Amino acid sequence: MVTTKDELYSELIALRDGLQAQVIEMESADEMDEPGTGYTNHQADDATAVFDQTANRSALQAARDRLRQVHDALARYEAGTYGICENCGREIDIARLEAIPYTPFCLRCAEQRDYIAGM
């Protein structure tokens, strides 16, 4: 039983749809919190509300980033380069794609990038 790229493609589509719904939901929740709109779904006190908003914003940002990565992966699939490391051009291990279907890098390059980014 090996996961095929077709299966990973379906997974990416499902991921994209889920993330899109999540982003839309978080964006509308964010808009409702704008002062002056007259209603809010926060029942907590102000301090908690501020914390929630900050947490929502970073969750929204993370979901948007993830969505962009999924979009990029789908574009690579259509271009026929899905599963090929953008950095070194080698095939990305299928086990890695199963874990992170939208990753543009093989494990080695991802580790190297993390290392460089952390310096």
Ligand SMILES: [Zn+2]
């Ligand atoms: Zn690589």
